[in-house]
């Protein structure tokens with residue numbers, strides 16, 4: 001693969017996707033310290049909110065240590081060059097959340113929907129565009145549908161006003177051929193001024209390879225997390241990715257040793273558990289399950305005495321998607337009844 005001479009925008013997920021791995025309990029102090037470290041290292045874009053985006057604080061998704069307003073207003077004024085993005089899932093967040101984020105200085109809004117439900121994003125994408133924000137459509141669980149459907153859904157997001165569309169491997173299920181087909185089709189069919197992004201999870205150990213493949217196929221924005229802090233086995237580990245990009249001659253503008261230090265000195269010490277491809281995280285990828293279901297399944301394992309792996313396999317078989325967190329207990333209860341009947 002020859003990527004020499006290409007440029008890429010790296011988008012940090014540690015303080016948003018990483019919230020899943022921390023049960024949304026990152027302190028303000030940790031947020032600000034890590035964000036400042038990322039800023040100094042040259043990361044151009046940092047996402048900050050509850051793991052499930054603006055307005056995620058709820059019984060279904062989990063209550064965070066602080067509100068989105070508190071995190072955003074603590075982080076944004078401290079940054080010298082980096083801009084801040086917020087994720088928004090229509091139905092969880094309202095237009096009032098969007099306006100609040102914009103008023104606090106969020107410059108990029110990423111409107112996330114299931115990969116076949118882009119039509120629910122019209123209002124939020126339209127408003128973000130009207131507010132002159134960098135407006136991104138984020139198609140989640142993209143392994144669950146064909147390249148043609150991803151393209152059709154991306155076109156809808158572009159028609160609402162998105163200037164960038166993401167193919168999101170929420171389950172860490174994809175292999176490079178699939179990434180290449182999906183990103184390649186988006187790149188060849190969408191207008192050249194529309195950027196393409198890729199968001200990977202490392203559940204099958206493929207996040208670096210998939211992110212490189214995405215660049216080769218035409219993506220210009222790549223998401224990742226320092227030390228991989230993110231749901232499941234985490235996101236594309238940024239310090240590793242920066243080193244690989246440097247070896248391949250791809251420009252990211254990020255200083256390798258500084259980002260390594262952020263990973264090692266700031267992020268690893270605040271992890272609640274090692275973010276790695278362990279048995280349960282691997283099952284997410286293998287079975288095609290939404291990465292943020294991991295800790296829910298592990299809690300259900302403790303409560304119902306059914307293995308998290310069995311729960312995740314069944315969730316994959318049923319084709320569950322983000323927003324169906326309530327199904328996790330339901331599946332655990334069913335499996336535990338089956339166990340005691342045998």
Ligand SMILES: C[C@H](O)CC(=O)C(=O)O
Nearest residue numbers: 017051052140168170292
């Ligand atoms: C709300 C999800 O965590 C968004 C995301 O990061 C993904 O689908 O992956």
Ligand SMILES: [Mn+2]
Nearest residue numbers: 017170199231
């Ligand atoms: Mn994610």
